[in-house]
Amino acid sequence: MILRxxxxxxxxxKLLSDLLRQERSALLLVxxxxxxxxxxxxxxxGISTLYMYLLPxxxxxxxxxxxxxxxxxxxxxxFSVAFGVLFGLVIVLNLYAFKMHASSSKHLTLASxxxxxxxxxxxxxxxxxxxxxxxxxxxxxxxLSPRIQAFFESAYPYFYLLSAFLLLVSIHLISKNxxxxxxxxxxxxxxx
Amino acid sequence: xxxxxxxxxQREFGSEDALxxxxxxxxxxxxxxxxxxxxxVTKKAGGARGGRNGGEHLIAxxxxxxxxxxxxxxxxxxxxxxxxxxxxxxxxxxxxxxxxLSSSGSPPTSVVYGIKPGDRAPDFQIFLVNGTTTSLxxxxxxxxxxxxxxxxxxxxxxxxxxxxxxxxxxxxxxKGVTIIVIELYNDLGQSGPSIAQFADKYxxxxxxxxxxxxxxxxxxxxxxxxxxxxxxYYVISASGIILYSGSSLAADLPNVVNEA
Numbered sequence: 001m002i003l004r005x006x007x008x009x010x011x012x013x014k015l016l017s018d019l020l021r022q023e024r025s026a027l028l029l030v031x032x033x034x035x036x037x038x039x040x041x042x043x044x045x046g047i048s049t050l051y052m053y054l055l056p057x058x059x060x061x062x063x064x065x066x067x068x069x070x071x072x073x074x075x076x077x078x079f080s081v082a083f084g085v086l087f088g089l090v091i092v093l094n095l096y097a098f099k100m101h102a103s104s105s106k107h108l109t110l111a112s113x114x115x116x117x118x119x120x121x122x123x124x125x126x127x128x129x130x131x132x133x134x135x136x137x138x139x140x141x142x143x144l145s146p147r148i149q150a151f152f153e154s155a156y157p158y159f160y161l162l163s164a165f166l167l168l169v170s171i172h173l174i175s176k177n178x179x180x181x182x183x184x185x186x187x188x189x190x191x192x
Numbered sequence: 193x194x195x196x197x198x199x200x201x202q203r204e205f206g207s208e209d210a211l212x213x214x215x216x217x218x219x220x221x222x223x224x225x226x227x228x229x230x231x232x233v234t235k236k237a238g239g240a241r242g243g244r245n246g247g248e249h250l251i252a253x254x255x256x257x258x259x260x261x262x263x264x265x266x267x268x269x270x271x272x273x274x275x276x277x278x279x280x281x282x283x284x285x286x287x288x289x290x291x292x293l294s295s296s297g298s299p300p301t302s303v304v305y306g307i308k309p310g311d312r313a314p315d316f317q318i319f320l321v322n323g324t325t326t327s328l329x330x331x332x333x334x335x336x337x338x339x340x341x342x343x344x345x346x347x348x349x350x351x352x353x354x355x356x357x358x359x360x361x362x363x364x365x366x367k368g369v370t371i372i373v374i375e376l377y378n379d380l381g382q383s384g385p386s387i388a389q390f391a392d393k394y395x396x397x398x399x400x401x402x403x404x405x406x407x408x409x410x411x412x413x414x415x416x417x418x419x420x421x422x423x424x425y426y427v428i429s430a431s432g433i434i435l436y437s438g439s440s441l442a443a444d445l446p447n448v449v450n451e452a
């Protein structure tokens with residue numbers, strides 16, 4: 001029994017280390033070139049700053065509000081930094097993959113962006129307008145619309161988590177493509 | 193002379209020179225490809241996006257083309273299922289004590305629909321946090337009114353009130369504008385802090401001159417917020433005419449202050 005448990009643990013840890021090895025090798029390969037390091041730094045800082053303005057602005061119904069950043073919550077701050085780093089990685093890895101003619105990942109990144117915009121579904125006329133277009137009665141509108149918006153207002157951290165997860169999956173897929181395509185090439189047959 | 197046979201096409205030649213010439217002329221391409229197999233393998237690995245065998249490559253390409261469709265389909269299914277679960281539990285959540293907007297089946301018949309800028313603002317009852325019951329008409333005749341209907345759990349509302357308190361209150365008060373922040377009836381059926389708690393947390397308290405916090409009736413909620421927005425504001429002239437209205441005060445505040 002103990003032996004079996006140990007083998008399960010070693011199996012799962014081996015799987016995890018195999019998964020991380022691809023990311024590690026891809027990142028080492030990409031960041032061996034200084035230009036990608038500089039690009040990643042600029043993107044991470046820029047996108048983090050953008051999200052710090054964007055996330056608290058969305059409940060006002062605007063993309064960027066100069067005043068909204070005062071009202072940013074700690075959750076939004078943390079995820080702004082995380083999104084900046086993850087989007088920076090995704091963009092840099094995609095650029096490298098494109099240059100090396102390896103497959104890149106766009107759809108998951110797009111889905112991730114949409115998931116992070118969940119704050120726009122609370123407190124803006126979006127949900128009430130969609131319900132109104134469907135022609136429901138005023139009573140039903142008053143019952144449904146606040147409840148749906150309250151759901152998005154309370155559950156937005158989970159949507160942020162979903163967005164971050166999609167970005168991590170995207171990074172994993174690109175890393176796998178880069179590892180399979182370009183690690184062999186980097187041993188002398190191609191130049192960065 | 194020893195006869196020579198070509199290994200590729202099995203032709204016989206009379207001399208070694210003839211055999212060599214034949215191989216140069218006819219089989220040079222095969223020799224080239226045999227000599228550099230690694231370059232082709234490398235190209236294929238790079239250009240065909242990493243697939244090692246044909247089947248795996250075709251599946252990967254099929255999925256790559258339809259990935260967005262698959263993700264969208266999964267998102268739609270999740271949304272439908274979540275909506276169904278939400279609707280299924282709606283009644284049980286009501287029975288557990290979630291406040292409901294109305295106990296009657298339909299909006300009251302005295303509701304005025306479709307008020308817009310240029311109309312006279314319908315009068316309605318206002319229940320101030322200090323316990324006083326008054327009406328909108330009591331505030332008219334002296335100054336411009338900024339009437340802001342809020343839900344106390346809405347982030348946009350807290351931002352707008354915070355912004356009013358920190359940045360724009362002094363300017364509006366100097367212009368003689370009276371601010372009335374009114375909680376929509378029963379917070380539109382959701383749980384949130386009371387209007388007094390809301391005022392203390394975001395609005396700097398309830399004792400600022402020219403700034404009132406209150407609740408109102410269901411009639412007024414349906415009249416002034418017929419679309420069930422979480423926040424809606426009206427700027428009303430001293431004579432009771434609606435100058436303009438909107439649904440996001442935080443975004444519109446700079447213009448409201450300039451126009452008031």
